[in-house]
Amino acid sequence: xxxxxxxxxxxxxxxxxxxxxxxxxxxxxxxxxxxxxxxxxxxxxxxxxxxxxxxxxxxxxxxxxxxxxxxxxxxxxxxxxxxxxxxxxxxxxxxxxxxxxxxxxxxxxxxxxxxxxxxxxxxxxxxxxxxxxxxxxxxxxxxxxxxxxxxxxxxxxxxxxxxxxxxxxxxxxxxxxxxxxxxxxxxxxxxxxxxxxxxxxxxxxxxxxxxxxxxxxxxxxxxxxxxxxxxxxxxxxxxxxxxxxxxxxxxxxxxxxxxxxxxxxxxxxxxxxxxxxxxxxxxxxxxxxxxxxxxxxxxxxxxxxxxxxxxxxxxxxxxxx
Amino acid sequence: xxxxxxxxxxxxxxxxxxxxxxxxxxxxxxxxxxxxxxxxxxxxxxxxxxxxxxxxxxxxxxxxxxxxxxxxxxxxxxxxxxxxxxxxxxxxxxxxxxxxxxxxxxxxxxxxxxxxxxxxxxxxxxxxxxxxxxxxxxxxxxxxxxxxxxxxxxxxxxxxxxxxxxxxxxxxxxxxxxxxxxxxxxxxxxxxxxxxxxxxxxxxxxxxxxxxxxxxxxxxxxxxxxxxxxxxxxxxxxxxxxxxxxxxxxxxxxxxxxxxxxxxxxxxxxxxxxxxxxxxxxxxxxxxxxxxxxxxxxxxx
Numbered sequence: 001x002x003x004x005x006x007x008x009x010x011x012x013x014x015x016x017x018x019x020x021x022x023x024x025x026x027x028x029x030x031x032x033x034x035x036x037x038x039x040x041x042x043x044x045x046x047x048x049x050x051x052x053x054x055x056x057x058x059x060x061x062x063x064x065x066x067x068x069x070x071x072x073x074x075x076x077x078x079x080x081x082x083x084x085x086x087x088x089x090x091x092x093x094x095x096x097x098x099x100x101x102x103x104x105x106x107x108x109x110x111x112x113x114x115x116x117x118x119x120x121x122x123x124x125x126x127x128x129x130x131x132x133x134x135x136x137x138x139x140x141x142x143x144x145x146x147x148x149x150x151x152x153x154x155x156x157x158x159x160x161x162x163x164x165x166x167x168x169x170x171x172x173x174x175x176x177x178x179x180x181x182x183x184x185x186x187x188x189x190x191x192x193x194x195x196x197x198x199x200x201x202x203x204x205x206x207x208x209x210x211x212x213x214x215x216x217x218x219x220x221x222x223x224x225x226x227x228x229x230x231x232x233x234x235x236x237x238x239x240x241x242x243x244x245x246x247x248x249x250x251x252x253x254x255x256x257x258x259x260x261x262x263x264x265x266x267x268x269x270x271x272x273x274x275x276x277x278x279x280x281x282x283x284x285x286x287x288x289x290x291x292x293x294x295x296x297x298x299x300x301x302x303x304x305x306x307x308x309x310x311x312x313x314x315x316x317x318x319x320x321x
Numbered sequence: 322x323x324x325x326x327x328x329x330x331x332x333x334x335x336x337x338x339x340x341x342x343x344x345x346x347x348x349x350x351x352x353x354x355x356x357x358x359x360x361x362x363x364x365x366x367x368x369x370x371x372x373x374x375x376x377x378x379x380x381x382x383x384x385x386x387x388x389x390x391x392x393x394x395x396x397x398x399x400x401x402x403x404x405x406x407x408x409x410x411x412x413x414x415x416x417x418x419x420x421x422x423x424x425x426x427x428x429x430x431x432x433x434x435x436x437x438x439x440x441x442x443x444x445x446x447x448x449x450x451x452x453x454x455x456x457x458x459x460x461x462x463x464x465x466x467x468x469x470x471x472x473x474x475x476x477x478x479x480x481x482x483x484x485x486x487x488x489x490x491x492x493x494x495x496x497x498x499x500x501x502x503x504x505x506x507x508x509x510x511x512x513x514x515x516x517x518x519x520x521x522x523x524x525x526x527x528x529x530x531x532x533x534x535x536x537x538x539x540x541x542x543x544x545x546x547x548x549x550x551x552x553x554x555x556x557x558x559x560x561x562x563x564x565x566x567x568x569x570x571x572x573x574x575x576x577x578x579x580x581x582x583x584x585x586x587x588x589x590x591x592x593x594x595x596x597x598x599x600x601x602x603x604x605x606x607x608x609x610x611x612x613x614x615x616x617x618x619x620x621x622x
Contacts, residue, residue, distance in 0.1 A: 030437070250553065
């Protein structure tokens with residue numbers, strides 16, 4: 001009898017639990033519709049285009065060619081292969097350097113700013129956030145002008161102050177790459193700083209007081225109280241930040257236009273990342289097929305990297321909690 | 322027992338306030354050195370970070386475009402660049418187009434995001450558990466990578482060079498924003514929502530009168546992230562909008578600076594200043610909310 005009662009009770013509880021708000025789908029539908037039409041459908045269309053010879057020559061009568069485009073891009077003996085690999089390696093280097101350096105600079109500044117003796121820190125924080133506040137597109141274009149090696153003010157400053165010779169910021173491959181990373185750290189660190197500062201301020205003061213009573217020195221406090229909390233809060237935001245940089249079209253296209261030109265590659269320049277490569281193949285050279293193929297490869301790469309990171313950090317684990 | 326406990330708590334809290342007071346009032350010599358060292362580092366960083374922007378300000382007031390010399394203040398400052406910019410008339414067209422697209426998209430996005438975040442946070446339905454995760458994973462394929470698909474599809478539909486199609490393309494909802502807002506809504510006390518249910522509120526009333534007002538900070542964050550995002554968007558704008566009267570601010574400014582750099586640098590600097598300053602001020606005001614929102618979103622997962 002007791003078990004029957006129990007069963008009935010648990011059954012009842014289950015029913016309460018399983019109550020479904022069908023209206024939820026109504027609330028979700030606008031988002032689902034836009035995501036389907038504007039995110040998912042284009043993915044499939046991109047995959048489809050990457051399997052055809054769809055380009056300006058075959059705008060109306062394109063044919064299915066299977067994996068030919070992928071072979072051309074990935075086979076090291078094919079002339080088109082230096083479209084992909086060098087660009088990919090540079091994209092990876094650029095995204096890693098930019099994310100890591102922005103995080104480092106942001107974290108250091110956040111730690112320095114999180115000093116309660118510093119009365120004027122709000123002012124500093126506001127000033128340091130300016131690069132983030134300026135629309136990315138405007139600052140990238142402005143940097144293009146500032147770094148111009150003939151007329152740009154950065155060279156004028158370095159020359160006037162330190163007597164340095166003109167640095168070919170946007171015309172030499174190495175300097176252009178340094179410029180891309182530098183400018184993107186400049187644009188990216190305030191976000192990291194804001195996140196780290198938020199994390200630092202969310203640490204309960206009890207923990208610091210306990211550490212003080214236990215006689216911990218500042219390094220021990222930093223290592224065992226500050227860092228774990230900062231890490232826990234900022235790590236989930238590092239992953240989107242990395243894939244944002246990986247696909248940051250503005251970063252290279254608006255600053256260098258992908259240039260300087262590459263002698264053994266007629267299509268892409270030295271600072272072209274995969275996202276700008278896909279764009280240029282589509283709009284400048286009208287090779288929609290190759291543009292789509294690069295996009296699909298880039299998608300696979302981003303998915304892989306993010307998957308590894310998510311496994312490693314356990315981010316988004318609580319998303320369905 | 323209770324009294325002992327109370328006394329213990331009282332003495333403990335007294336000791337704490339004493340500790341706190343000591344650390345606030347008097348600094349040890351080491352702390353003072355650390356404070357000044359960090360100040361100097363921060364000043365240096367601020368100079369390095371802001372000097373390039375000051376250069377843009379100078380350039381906008383500098384009438385001679387032929388060459389740019391290094392100076393911390395404009396040598397014969399004038400408003401010539403601004404005059405050229407306004408007389409050309411195109412600048413206002415670009416601003417109008419950008420504001421139009423930005424506001425329409427930001428309002429629509431905030432609303433769509435709020436509705437689905439509410440569903441994920443407060444309602445029960447099949448797919449709730451893995452739905453958001455799936456959307457997040459799907460959106461690792463950012464829109465910009467489908468540029469070939471978007472361009473060819475729009476070309477076939479004859480929708481190139483229309484502001485409307487640009488707005489349409491930008492309407493795609495960001496799952497990341499839904500995730501941020503859902504995290505924030507989860508931190509709204511459950512009791513409020515339950516009380517509303519007991520009072521017989523409909524789902525819509527729970528959404529509009531309970532959850533939404535309490536999520537305002539995060540909604541502000543999402544609105545401005547979207548708005549600034551539109552002002553920073555070049556790839557689709559540059560692809561879709563081709564006539565000068567359809568240009569957004571970004572495309573217009575890109576065309577100012579690319580090509581005839583030396584000729585237009587001053588004009589570009591003026592345009593950059595005029596468009597960046599209002600956005601930066603709004604952003605600075607919203608920044609307090611941003612910090613709170615981003616941290617709340619990530620803490621609550």
